[in-house]
Amino acid sequence: MFEIRVICDPADADHVTTTLRATFATGDVRQYPTRDGKRTRLSLTADHHPEPEQWPTPEEAYALAPSIIREIGWTADQAANKPFGNRLPREFWLRKAAVLDRIALCDEAEDIHRDAAEAATAAAHRLMELDDTAVICDPRHYVRQQYAAWAKNQ
Template sequence: MSFNPHEIVTVELDCVGWDSPYSRDITRHQLGELLLKLDDMAEGATTEPEWPTPEQAYADAPSIAYESGWTEQTAKLLPDELDRDWYLRHAALLDRIALGNEADQPGRAAEEADATALVLLDMDQAPRGFDARAYVRQQYALWAAEQMRAPWGNGSK
């Protein structure tokens, strides 16, 4: 099977956190070179992404008391309509509680935070090999940044 190296193909890249996919028309030859570069980059890359610290992820988060009230009230009012945002905020809340308790009494709070973080991993179909709570922090930071840009939010969550 032969192919024309000058034939034009469309390449579309889409990553978590991007507003929209990136598309570009390139030749098959350029595509081959790009794939070789990506292979070279992958050889030196770690499989674990760089995660935000808890301080970075939750810098602009509402208080734990507010988030606790919001997640509880939303779960009571709309139990059949809980969406990804609810699960993300709930997982972030439990992570924050666990972080506050870890120095004094690690255990139940950390277990609940870990279990809830795994639910979010599964919802997002993210690899189970990730640090689940670090994944929650990353996703919360992305979500919070999006809320700040949203026209309906005026910078509020």
């Protein structure tokens, strides 16, 4: 942990604070006027962000996954048999996003350009919204990470 002190124009204080928070894990920012009263002193404790977890490869993430056909059947069955007015559980959205990602990966491997990648990305965004995550990453990488963790605990 270390301390950062910045002297800046008062109009820049919010921008400097936002930039520091994006770069470091920071504590509360303390603001004081400089002795001449024309600038602002910012003082905060900071630390490096923790190293991000490595994203699993598709092969790692889907090593324990059932066949694509089986997963399509499972998701279709879950959607069709959902009681009216009930929300589908997270497992449904995770498995749907994962199977769409796997279909898109097959298309990409064969250099086929259909809408599978768009559907996979949209489903991944839906999962991220459901998880209310602040992770900034490729949404399909997020699905792989979450699926790998889920499959490991099944």
